[in-house]
Amino acid sequence: MTRLLHHLRPVLVGFVALAAALVVLPAVSVPPAAAASTYLCTGYASCKDAGYSHHGYRTEGKKMWWQMYSGHNCTNYVAYRMVQAGMSTTRPWVGGGNAEYWGEHLEGRTDQTPMVGAVAWWKADVPGAGSSGHVAYVERVISATEIVISEDSWGGDFHWRRMTKGTGWPSGFIHLADKAVETTTPVDTEGAARVGERLTARTGTWKPAASVAVQWLRDGKAIAGATSRTFTPTPAVLGHRLSVRVTAKKRGYKTGVVRSGSTMKVRRGILANPSAPDLSGTPRVGETLAAVRGSFSPRPDATTVQWYADGKPLADATTGRLELRPGLVGRTVTATVRAVREGYRPLVVAADPTTVQRGRIGTDGTFAVTGTTRVGERLRVERGATTPRDADVTYTWVRDGRPIDGGKGASYGVRAADAGATLAVRARVTRPGYEPRLLTLPAPARITTRPGVDVDPVGGPRRAVVAVRVAAPGVPEPGGRVTVRIGTHEESARLVAGRARLVLTGLGAGRKRVRVLYSGTPVVEARRVVDAVRVTR
Template identity: 30%
Template sequence: MLLRLPRLPRLHRRALAPALSLVLAAGGVTLTAAPATAAPRPAATTQTQQADGLLGVLEAVIKPLISGIGGVGETLTLSLPQWNLPGVTNDVQWLSGGSPIPGATGTSFVPTLEQAGSAVQAEVTGRLLGLLPVEYVTNAIPIPLPGGGGGGGGGSENPTLEVLQDPSITGIPGVGSLLQILNPIWSLPGVTTTYQWFVDNVPVPGATGPTFVPGFEDAGKQVHALVTGTLAGLPIISALTNYLPIPAATEEPLAATSAATITGTAKVGKVVSVEDPTWNEEGVEHAYQWLRDGSPIAGATGKTYTLTPQDYGRRILVKVTGSKEGWTDSTVDSQEVSPALGDALTFTSQPSVSGTVALGRTLTALPGAWGSGDTPTFTYQWRRGGQVITGATSSTYVVSTDDLGSTLAVTVTATRAAYAPGLFTTSALPVAKLASATTLKGKKKARVGKPVRVKVGVLVDGFAPDGVVSLLDGTKTLKRLRIARGTKKVKLPKLSKGKHVITAVYAGSDATEESRSKPLKLKVLPRR
């Protein structure tokens, strides 16, 4: 007898080639399934690999899988692959005996009598812009003929692999508890058994052994497994275990075994940090919230905190919350600190004085810059010769006669809320004395024994000088007098006969420079 296979599309012929074989039997030829599931197509063609430089190779991290009990009227469910790149779209086509089933393009399929005696698979094609499509063919689920008949035409002479007793899960359901599959009882010996565990009907990556330990992420969900048996020359058989609910894990509270502690200098402008508490469990993660007078400080959720002017004199603490999966969060308060005044302000740009240092001219104090933060308020105190000038507290100052011959400076005080004030005194600026001019007038001849009168004057521009004038005959001092109003008539002592050179020397004052007159040449004649 000759059994003719229907012509399959190239893809399906390649996918199913290892799954089908012709076996000679008494009285004819029987078509049977190979021992393993149909091999999927390669995940990437050469052209796809050439596109690797643009987007990478598209492949399934978890391949598609059919679950369910093979039988007419029994729903089969397809779990779609998980891809290594985002944005992949999936096209599904169910197959019967390697041929497409018209209209069967969803994630579930209910076999009909048309599929009885064949194996049902699904072909999933992943598509992503810029890459060629990648196709995978799932495991095969055999659909037996009604009444338990085989699909090869050889009748009872062909053995059939069947499940005599369904697999089941044993163990105490719970997070961290070991669960184990009791294998099904097969109708034939030598069956190779494979496994796939599911949580809430989603395949668990890597969970392909006979045991499984639920994690915290599985609490409150249902666990089951798909058990697949393969035997050379016979269709593959799959069976589902019972569904086992995993109860929600009972969380225990974390407990701190030491306090949280604020470290660092509690001053405005300084950075303080918190030392984490220790707990009754390892691997605890921490979250932080700093508080001012019991209220959360917006944005202050780090391990460190910079104290601000608003914190001055207030009660500052930090709440440290410990958390770990499977445990109830616990929060610990640190000790309270009350920040003191910040350090005195220091300038980043030095204060100075602008203007001409001269009588009647206005000087201006420039306060400079004093670091970051709010602009400080400034006060001023002018100084003469290092001493405070009473009432001179403006940013400007007019040079007065009292300043002549002395020095001027200004002390700038910068004040910012919650910081100690910063002070700086500018360099002393000398105030020059006023220039003076001394004059000496008188007769150029006189007689011995007759009085000699001269007129002495000291002139200062715009200022009435005061000070002592010495009258010299050569280097000999004839007389000293005080100039009170700028000029004065003086009677010289009696002079001897001969020539005399008379000079007036002004000694100057606190406000004026010294000066010397031109010499007056006087000839004293003998008596008549």
């Protein structure tokens, strides 16, 4: 058929010249010559049954498209596919319509890159084409050297072919209505347009499936480095509108580019407070409370503290610590922490409040009563240290737990009435804003009394009679035992009503030393007295 058309070409040219005054004649194309290709199907019905579409040309091919001859004709089929792809029904050039002219008239749109939807074009008299050239429609691009085309041919039939670059490869590819990857679902953004809150790009579903790249935009302009599917607005985009541009690429297809609608203007972010502020320390006068600032997310640029009492801010109380003074007793205290970060709303969070209690006065344990615990002596209080140091101390002396009339002050003269008693002093430590503290300080020992011992020895023949009388302040009639010793002779007796009479016999004549020992009692102290007596023969 190719050779026959070649011989008829002069006749056809003459016919075209004759008819030119009436209409612009449609073009014809000769069927392609054999090429490095594999036929996938032949014929409209067979191709359809095999899953290779003729895209309606079986019916629409009865029409002339771009003034090409209808029916089995490569140019009419490809023109139909171009119009079907959205091009005008008017041929996009002026001049001959034979396949060989397509690439020449559309030179600016012709290159060596196969694309889906492009026109595969063969020059005249090249392998794969006859004297009028050939055109086909690129259905798939497997690689830069392998494509799948659909075609029709003058005097031939409809085909789908798989071609590998080599003999019969197209002379070029004309890009008139190349197919681009397209979305079947919208490109959009998901999330709130707020500083610090992540936005997600919905990149859409693309047909055919393609690799996508994302670019986030601020007021329509690209944001440097913002090319992932998620974007967290920074302070730099505060007050601006955001959108996302998705670029989809697939080998053999025009790049698809879709831009989403714009968000609302980006608002200030919201700081989170996973861990609330807290107050650390004992809420008592004299103690110090510390404001534990808690945690914030994201991390703030700065935090400040303000202390409050009964809901009112305390002057000059803006550090992390608050000394509790007497004026705060009974008041409810709290601290607020204000966190700030660029691009975010300030966040003020309060710690749980606490009520300030009276303070507790501390002592160092060195308070003590000193002095001799004897009637007639003076006891004194040795004051220890207090916290606070300026606390006031008052003293009350007690006898066996009962206050002593006139027993005030830091010292006390021990009285006869105290003999045998246990003395102590009650030290009351006070300071405004503090709970009074009462210390009971015992005397070192039970109160004793020092006796007076009166000895009256009378000598006789080889004997001596010793009368002993014991008197003690605070003890009307002391008891206890008295021992008298003269030389090696010794006698003892128990006092009765403070008196005792002892007789020592078998003594030698002469002046003798009399030693008297009063053993005392738990209250009356022991006493030694020495006297003398003359013993006769």
